[in-house]
Amino acid sequence: MNIRLAIQQDRTxxxxxxxxxxxxxxxxxxxxxPAVKNIELAIVELLTNIIDYTSKEPDAEIELHCRLDSDxxxxxxxxxGRPLSSELAVAYSDGTINMPSIDQSVDSLPESGWGxxxxxxxxxxxxxxxxxQRNNYKLAFDLSEAVT
Amino acid sequence: MKFEQENYAxxxxxxxxxxxxxxxxxxxxxxxxxxxxxxxxxxxxxDLINVEFMDSSGLGAVIGCYKATQGSGGLALCNxxxxxxxxxxxxxxxxxxxxxxxxxxxxxxxxx
Numbered sequence: 588m589n590i591r592l593a594i595q596q597d598r599t600x601x602x603x604x605x606x607x608x609x610x611x612x613x614x615x616x617x618x619x620x621p622a623v624k625n626i627e628l629a630i631v632e633l634l635t636n637i638i639d640y641t642s643k644e645p646d647a648e649i650e651l652h653c654r655l656d657s658d659x660x661x662x663x664x665x666x667x668g669r670p671l672s673s674e675l676a677v678a679y680s681d682g683t684i685n686m687p688s689i690d691q692s693v694d695s696l697p698e699s700g701w702g703x704x705x706x707x708x709x710x711x712x713x714x715x716x717x718x719x720q721r722n723n724y725k726l727a728f729d730l731s732e733a734v735t
Numbered sequence: 736m737k738f739e740q741e742n743y744a745x746x747x748x749x750x751x752x753x754x755x756x757x758x759x760x761x762x763x764x765x766x767x768x769x770x771x772x773x774x775x776x777x778x779x780x781x782d783l784i785n786v787e788f789m790d791s792s793g794l795g796a797v798i799g800c801y802k803a804t805q806g807s808g809g810l811a812l813c814n815x816x817x818x819x820x821x822x823x824x825x826x827x828x829x830x831x832x833x834x835x836x837x838x839x840x841x842x843x844x845x846x847x
Contacts, residue, residue: 601759628822635790689827694802696801702791
């Protein structure tokens with residue numbers, strides 16, 4: 588599987604993209620893999636973040652490239668929006684997942700800011716690079732248990 | 736966002752009709768539930784039987800409802816699809832929320 592999608596910077600496009608990726612996984616005989624729900628979740632979170640936080644020109648497209656090599660699905664996403672802050676860039680790539688402590692009081696539970704942590708929890712690998720005036724994200728999922 | 740509403744003597748069941756609780760609908764859902772909860776001052780049960788997909792915006796909306804109802808009747812969830820359960824599991828919010836398999840078998844249905 589080797590698919591490229593061009594997406595408008597419009598939130599209403601996100602469900603269409605996530606369902607398309609889910610259907611592509613099914614076509615690649617990975618549709619029943621437990622990771623498929625995580626793939627959809629991670630892509631939705633990443634596209635939402637791009638549209639909400641780095642979008643610069645409404646007409647600029649987001650490119651999404653899905654490639655399934657043996658049992659590893661790699662999703663590369665690129666946009667020409669503003670670069671991420673250094674803090675966010677590190678948050679995407681540092682490999683740590685920082686969920687809020689469940690011991691804290693109810694009042695201090697955050698209602699936002701879960702997106703990056705969910706992406707990192709849902710993927711086997713996440714990285715971010717700013718290159719050629721574009722934000723480049725790479726997500727990888729191990730589908731070894733389902734794809735034969 | 737459309738949702739069904741069932742009123743009982745001591746609780747309110749809210750059931751979103753959308754199959755997705757995401758950044759498009761979550762803010763409106765959050766606001767509506769908080770307003771209803773404030774009016775009725777009872778336990779709120781969010782029945783997610785129709786919701787097949789939830790993202791961090793949906794989670795944030797449910798957390799907002801949870802926080803807003805702590806001073807009144809509180810909040811519980813029921814009928815979570817596997818994909819929605821996964822969001823709660825990944826964020827550890829499954830340890831915070833009271834989650835029931837379904838409303839009819841919960842202790843609240845018996846008492847309603």
